[in-house]
Amino acid sequence: MTENNTIVARTQEEALALNVPLQExxxxxxxxxGPTHPATHGxxxxxLTMDGERIVSSEMTVGYIHRAFEKIAERRPFYQITxxxxxxxxxxxxxxxxxxxxxxxxxLEVTVPKRxxxxxxxxxxxxxxxxxxICSSIMGVDTGAFSGFLYVMQEREKIYEVYEEMCxxxxxxxxxxxxxxxxxxxxxxxxxxxxxxYNSLPKVFAxxxxxxxxxxxxxxxxxxxxPVSKEMAVSYGFTGPNLRAAGIDYDVRVIEPYSSYxxxxxxxxxxxxxxxxxxxxxxxxxxxxxxxxxxQAIENLPEGPxxxxxxxxxxxxxxxxxxxxxxxxxxxxxVMGEIDAPVGEVYHAVEGGNGELGFYLISDGGRAPFxxxxxxxCFIYYQAYGELIKxxxxxxxxxxxxxxxxxxxxxxx
Amino acid sequence: xxxxxxxYGGPGFFAxxxxxxxGIARSNSLWPLPFATSCCGIEFMxxxxxxxxxxxxxxxxxxxxxxxxxxxxxxxTIAKKMGPVVKQVYLQMAEPRWVVAVGACASSGGxxxxxxxxxxxxxxxxxxxxxxGCPPRPEQILDGLMQVQELAKxxxxxxxxxxxxxxxLESYNILExxxx
Amino acid sequence: MIDNQRLVEEIGGQFGEKVHRFEENFGILGxxxxxxxxxxxxxxxxxxxxxxxxxxxxxxxxxxxxxxxAEFCSVCLMHSWENRIRVRxxxxxxxxxxVVPSLTPxxxxxxxxxxxxxxxYGILYSGHPNLKRILxxxxxxxxxxxxxxxxxxxxxxDKIDDLFGR
Numbered sequence: 001m002t003e004n005n006t007i008v009a010r011t012q013e014e015a016l017a018l019n020v021p022l023q024e025x026x027x028x029x030x031x032x033x034g035p036t037h038p039a040t041h042g043x044x045x046x047x048l049t050m051d052g053e054r055i056v057s058s059e060m061t062v063g064y065i066h067r068a069f070e071k072i073a074e075r076r077p078f079y080q081i082t083x084x085x086x087x088x089x090x091x092x093x094x095x096x097x098x099x100x101x102x103x104x105x106x107x108l109e110v111t112v113p114k115r116x117x118x119x120x121x122x123x124x125x126x127x128x129x130x131x132x133x134i135c136s137s138i139m140g141v142d143t144g145a146f147s148g149f150l151y152v153m154q155e156r157e158k159i160y161e162v163y164e165e166m167c168x169x170x171x172x173x174x175x176x177x178x179x180x181x182x183x184x185x186x187x188x189x190x191x192x193x194x195x196x197x198y199n200s201l202p203k204v205f206a207x208x209x210x211x212x213x214x215x216x217x218x219x220x221x222x223x224x225x226x227p228v229s230k231e232m233a234v235s236y237g238f239t240g241p242n243l244r245a246a247g248i249d250y251d252v253r254v255i256e257p258y259s260s261y262x263x264x265x266x267x268x269x270x271x272x273x274x275x276x277x278x279x280x281x282x283x284x285x286x287x288x289x290x291x292x293x294x295x296q297a298i299e300n301l302p303e304g305p306x307x308x309x310x311x312x313x314x315x316x317x318x319x320x321x322x323x324x325x326x327x328x329x330x331x332x333x334x335v336m337g338e339i340d341a342p343v344g345e346v347y348h349a350v351e352g353g354n355g356e357l358g359f360y361l362i363s364d365g366g367r368a369p370f371x372x373x374x375x376x377x378c379f380i381y382y383q384a385y386g387e388l389i390k391x392x393x394x395x396x397x398x399x400x401x402x403x404x405x406x407x408x409x410x411x412x413x
Numbered sequence: 414x415x416x417x418x419x420x421y422g423g424p425g426f427f428a429x430x431x432x433x434x435x436g437i438a439r440s441n442s443l444w445p446l447p448f449a450t451s452c453c454g455i456e457f458m459x460x461x462x463x464x465x466x467x468x469x470x471x472x473x474x475x476x477x478x479x480x481x482x483x484x485x486x487x488x489x490t491i492a493k494k495m496g497p498v499v500k501q502v503y504l505q506m507a508e509p510r511w512v513v514a515v516g517a518c519a520s521s522g523g524x525x526x527x528x529x530x531x532x533x534x535x536x537x538x539x540x541x542x543x544x545x546g547c548p549p550r551p552e553q554i555l556d557g558l559m560q561v562q563e564l565a566k567x568x569x570x571x572x573x574x575x576x577x578x579x580x581x582l583e584s585y586n587i588l589e590x591x592x593x
Numbered sequence: 594m595i596d597n598q599r600l601v602e603e604i605g606g607q608f609g610e611k612v613h614r615f616e617e618n619f620g621i622l623g624x625x626x627x628x629x630x631x632x633x634x635x636x637x638x639x640x641x642x643x644x645x646x647x648x649x650x651x652x653x654x655x656x657x658x659x660x661x662x663a664e665f666c667s668v669c670l671m672h673s674w675e676n677r678i679r680v681r682x683x684x685x686x687x688x689x690x691x692v693v694p695s696l697t698p699x700x701x702x703x704x705x706x707x708x709x710x711x712x713x714y715g716i717l718y719s720g721h722p723n724l725k726r727i728l729x730x731x732x733x734x735x736x737x738x739x740x741x742x743x744x745x746x747x748x749x750x751d752k753i754d755d756l757f758g759r
Contacts, residue, residue: 035498036448036477036498037477042449042450042451062727062728063494064494064495065490065492065495066492066529067527068525068527068528068530068744070713071527071738071744072524072744074744075744083524084524091455107619150463153459154462154463157462160459170548171452171455172452172547235702236702237650237701255674344618345618346618347621356650360651371655373651373653375650375651380651380702382705383702384701408450408451526744526746527745528737528743528745529728529746
């Protein structure tokens with residue numbers, strides 16, 4: 001590195017004359033990591049400048065699956081935007097969807113019944129578990145252990161079975177509606193959720209943690225790698241598990257409780273150094289907290305309706321559509337998206353799988369949003385990646401990438 | 414286990430055409446190149462997992478290197494910025510190669526009819542099998558792979574030399590440097 | 594406890610005429626300021642010993658085609674974790690000269706948020722270290738989120754309008 005020395009000697013004679021060490025031509029190599037590299041999880045390109053094993057600098061390129069969500073959102077009626085939020089962070093789509101529904105409910109000033117709020121909490125926490133399971137197990141794959149991935153994928157299938165019971169889909173789960181849920185929790189779903197949070201998941205996840213937590217290779221690859229200080233995390237807009245790993249207990253569920261999160265007892269796990277191992281530990285601790293929340297929610301599930309009486313946005317029951325004139329009119333108007341929303345400007349944030357997921361909505365009174373901006377957490381914190389990998393080796397850069405849990409669909413919008 | 418192809422057999426010998434034997438070998442050891450960009454890639458992870466287990470179909474080894482793979486599985490939205498990369502990966506694959514467009518986005522652009530999204534990968538590379546769904550279930554992805562197996566089984570060894578195939582590649586502006 | 598009333602007093606007291614159009618939307622206080630005052634307002638909120646707006650949540654743009662003379666709006670949302678309060682700052686700029694000062698000296702996170710807004714709307718952030726397109730291709734010659742541009746790709750031919758009911 002030559003930046004610190006003002007006098008640079010390029011030849012042997014110069015070095016002798018000026019009495020400074022000889023500075024050889026830097027032999028930097030350029031390494032192209034991505035966009036189709038298997039360890040980049042989705043498609044990010046990093047052009048690394050390498051000095052031997054060490055990364056000197058990196059240039060990040062994103063936007064390889066830019067799908068123009070915000071532009072589409074300006075052309076779609078409110079209920080159809082759920083299809084977009086579904087595909088944003090596809091590892092935890094219920095959180096995205098319900099965050100969007102809560103944003104619209106804020107605009108419409110609708111109060112959702114307690115039961116619907118609890119069902120939402122259950123679904124969002126299941127989604128968070130699925131998200132963290134993928135991230136933690138993929139970290140294992142990237143450090144050379146495939147078996148952990150196979151263990152927890154089996155549990156994720158069980159979460160997907162609950163989704164299927166709720167709505168029929170596995171990944172893009174359009175199970176929520178503006179005003180509540182599409183359908184109530186069925187007895188089968190309750191049985192499956194209870195089986196998951198009381199029996200199978202704690203067992204398998206404890207086994208998964210045993211595999212990795214004290215594994216020598218895993219610890220060597222992750223401890224002290226890519227540390228994030230508190231100041232850096234705040235300045236770079238970190239939120240979610242990555243921020244908490246740096247030691248700041250910021251969680252939207254606690255700071256601005258939505259959907260009855262204030263009813264539940266849970267802790268915010270925090271790390272110390274903000275390195276890759278801390279991020280992994282914080283995610284795992286959050287899985288346990290989510291299990292705790294789901295247990296409380298399913299035990300104390302209130303009776304009552306599972307959706308609000310919001311005629312303008314919540315579809316009437318099919319039987320009523322056949323027999324009742326008003327229901328038919330509302331059904332038609334909702335499906336065609338002919339209902340004008342009130343004027344307003346809303347920001348609503350939820351704690352997504354990897355941070356504060358915000359929806360900034362400006363409605364001008366039309367059928368579609370005038371402007372809808374998604375605050376995607378990983379888009380904002382991924383810009384620190386170049387800073388994190390600087391000075392490390394390529395083999396450090398890979399676990400750092402997977403521990404940040406960047407989701408291409410969310411990042412590129 | 415796979416069934417023997419039709420042929421003439423007797424004590425100690427079995428005669429059939431070379432095409433069929435090679436077809437069986439190829440179809441049961443297809444190495445996929447998972448080109449996962451978005452949601453469908455997560456479903457492919459489930460397909461790779463123990464529950465659905467793509468290895469049962471001879472696709473045990475997901476090959477991330479294009480040179481060593483047989484099937485290009487394009488899973489997820491391909492933006493215009495990504496288009497040249499897909500084509501590059503396809504060009505790097507050796508013959509015989511098959512392409513599966515997994516999911517609505519790869520097949521037709523899906524719900525993303527926007528300025529930035531390529532409206533189906535068949536606009537830049539030839540596609541053999543389309544798997545519908547948004548995202549398709551793992552069973553569907555497996556079915557797509559089995560369709561490729563059928564194609565591989567029935568393909569004549571000389572198909573890649575034919576004028577038709579040349580014309581197809583030329584219509585996509587894909588030059589076959591090695592063949593000429 | 595800090596509420597929006599207190600915020601109005603603090604900010605109004607410090608900047609007087611330079612901040613205007615105070616409004617409250619669903620609990621979040623919003624106000625406008627001129628481009629030249631943005632940096633000092635944000636720095637004031639960030640450094641304030643009581644308010645402590647330590648976190649830049651978001652920067653985005655909005656296009657109001659009918660708002661002649663102030664077509665573009667750069668919105669930034671700040672959050673005070675300690676006081677659990679948010680504030681929204683808007684800067685309106687004309688389309689002939691859409692220049693807004695960059696917040697990158699104060700927050701590293703502003704870098705990509707501003708690049709994204711530039712990419713979508715063409716709002717120029719003065720003082721930004723690397724203002725170029727981020728999500729779209731470098732050779733794109735328009736700013737796609739502006740209201741006058743269509744959503745669909747104009748060159749596509751495979752989706753025939755008659756079949757898709759357009």
